[in-house]
Every structure is written in structure tokens, then in C-alpha cells.
Amino acid sequence: MPSLSTPETPHYTPAPPTKEELDWADLAVVDISKADTPEGRAELAVQVRDAMTTQGFFYVVNHGYTQPQTDRIFDIADVPFARVSPAEKSAYTAKMKESGSYQGYKPRQYWHIANGVHDQLEHYNINRDITKRAHPKPLRPFLPEIDAFARHNHFNVLHPILRLLALGLELPEDTFVQRHGFDAVGETYVRFMKYYPRSEEEETKTNNVWLKGHTDFGSITVLWSQPVSALQILSPDGKWRWLQHLDNALIINAGDALEFLSGGFYKATIHRVIQPPADQRGHTRLGVFYFCMPDDDVRLAPVAESPVLQREGIVRRCPDEQAPFMETWRRERTSAYGKTDLKKTGDGVEEEILNGVVVKHYN
Ligand SMILES: O=C(O)CCC(=O)C(=O)O
Numbered sequence: 001m002p003s004l005s006t007p008e009t010p011h012y013t014p015a016p017p018t019k020e021e022l023d024w025a026d027l028a029v030v031d032i033s034k035a036d037t038p039e040g041r042a043e044l045a046v047q048v049r050d051a052m053t054t055q056g057f058f059y060v061v062n063h064g065y066t067q068p069q070t071d072r073i074f075d076i077a078d079v080p081f082a083r084v085s086p087a088e089k090s091a092y093t094a095k096m097k098e099s100g101s102y103q104g105y106k107p108r109q110y111w112h113i114a115n116g117v118h119d120q121l122e123h124y125n126i127n128r129d130i131t132k133r134a135h136p137k138p139l140r141p142f143l144p145e146i147d148a149f150a151r152h153n154h155f156n157v158l159h160p161i162l163r164l165l166a167l168g169l170e171l172p173e174d175t176f177v178q179r180h181g182f183d184a185v186g187e188t189y190v191r192f193m194k195y196y197p198r199s200e201e202e203e204t205k206t207n208n209v210w211l212k213g214h215t216d217f218g219s220i221t222v223l224w225s226q227p228v229s230a231l232q233i234l235s236p237d238g239k240w241r242w243l244q245h246l247d248n249a250l251i252i253n254a255g256d257a258l259e260f261l262s263g264g265f266y267k268a269t270i271h272r273v274i275q276p277p278a279d280q281r282g283h284t285r286l287g288v289f290y291f292c293m294p295d296d297d298v299r300l301a302p303v304a305e306s307p308v309l310q311r312e313g314i315v316r317r318c319p320d321e322q323a324p325f326m327e328t329w330r331r332e333r334t335s336a337y338g339k340t341d342l343k344k345t346g347d348g349v350e351e352e353i354l355n356g357v358v359v360k361h362y363n
């Protein structure tokens, strides 16, 4: 909470929500405050199971942060971009290709998008254990608030959702919670992300794609809703649909690790970022995320003991004995992303093979 004792920082004002009527995805809204009781969890488990087996995305509301608390996190999120010098940014750049980890900065223009055009977004990633590594000086006064924010995401958002996902598979409630320890060794982290407007030439050469269609490689992504429309999901009918901003809501999606663990029952949904509608162009777009993944030593093989999977069948992307550990999967995905030669396999689809598993990218 902002108070007299919290350090000051300029307020980040995002563009107002678009007035355009876009083709919005119709997603469930999950009131996570109901997860406090067994009856509430039983009700939400059905809602979450339906969302995760069809769209792979849903909204969460009543997560326990007030609008002013959320606004404060967005103000802090701008610090690593607006208040850190280029020299300090370069000193804290992540060694993505070499170490397979995003911890630190992903600089602008690091990824190839299409036709020689590179991205125009930077992000700064902070492991939930904020003490694991040093941070740029201007960010240091805000570390206690970032620590509280990571814990809030972990215990009040991630764990309740993991319990619902286990219930949806008729498994003991803590099946996935046990594989996502806050104090375990693993990469689950906070990401602040800033997109900058692009030139006409960049827009044309990339067909307005800012971030290519992909699945996230972790289990669950928590995206703090912000007003600049640009995120689209590939709907089950094959159409790209826009995600609508809801004030102080979270957007939740499943990634590869959850798809592996659930034997294909919960879908890692493909999503991308494109140029915003005309009334929001020319603005920066600031994002706040909590990227969640199982602990490094978790093997990403299906929870075959699930009665649901026994009835419905399991879809495997590789044989169980070859299923990657979370650590291998995240390092390979991180090193390869935006840096490898992809093979064109269809209209707007490119592929690569990592650890014996096909990974698709969409334009
Ligand atoms: O910026 C967004 O809305 C989505 C970003 C995203 O998909 C990612 O960082 O994996």
C-alpha cells in the first residue's frame, strides 16, 4: 500500500481503454474469493475446468489487491525502464541464450520477429526470491513491495488456482501446490514488460505482429490486466480474438508445463501481441506478470493417477520416460526463443523441436 513510508515514484498513466468494438474473446470470470470454502472451491473447480479445457484463458477478480495497490505496482513496474540508465540496463542484462534464464533485462530488439525486423519491447524479470541476485539501484527501494507482490501472486492467486485445477482432475487438492513451492528451487518470477510504438515499416514487414503467437512454457501465467488492447488468443474455431481489459482483474492462462502434467487435459493456449487499435497507437504499453512454473526437479509427465485422465485418456507429446524436467524445459525454451531458425510447416506456422517435443510459433 502506498503510505508515507513507501518511496515515491512518478505515476505511470496508461492510454485510456479503446472505444473500438473489437472481436473480443468471451472468457469466464472467476471470483477467487469463493475459493476460501470447500463449497466455493467445488463450484469454481467446474468453472475453471471448463475454461481450461476449451479457451485455456479466464479472468480472476476479487484477488485481494485493491485498485490503488495495483496502480502502485504498475508505477513500480515502470522504474526499471524509465529510471535506469542504459549503462546499468546493460550491466543487468539476462544471459538468455547462454544460461537459458530471463533473470534480468531482455533488451529491446533481442528477438527476430519476421523479415529482418526485431521486437520493440523490453522486460525486467525478478525471481520470486528477490534476494537471489542484485537489482539496479533505482529499483532497490521498491524491493520490499515487489517481494510482497510475488508472495501475493504465489499464495493468493497461484496456489488457489492450482487447487482448483487438481480438483478438476479429481486429484487431492494439493497435488500441484506441492510441485510449486515458494521456497523450492525454481524460476517462478515477476515480469515487468514495456512495449514501445513501432515504425510504419516495422508494422508492414511483420504484418503488425509485435510478439509472435506462442504458448508460455510454465504452468500458469498471471497477467495483470492493463488497458492497451493488443493481446489476442487463438480461439478453438481458429480465429484470433482480442482480450478485453477489466479493471483490476487478472488474466490467467495455461502453459506447456500444465498441459504436460495434465496429459493434454488443460490446454496451453496460443496467444500473440499485435498493434493496438487506432485510438491507442503511439502509446507505450506497460505489463505486469507472474510467470509460474513447477519446481525445477519436477518431471513433466502426466498425473496418470487422475480418475479423469483414466476415463478421458491421456495425450502425450513425448513418451513418459523422456518427459523433460521443468528445469530442462524452461532453459531450452528460453535459449531458443526468437533466436533459432524455425521451419515453416504451414500457413503462418513455424516449428522447432526441443527435447524431442514439437514447439509451434504463429504469425
Ligand atoms: O503483453 C502481453 O499481453 C502478453 C505477453 C506474453 O504473452 C508473454 O510475455 O509471454
Ligand SMILES: [Fe+2]
Pocket (backbone or CB within 6 Å): 214, 215, 216, 271
Ligand atoms: Fe505469453
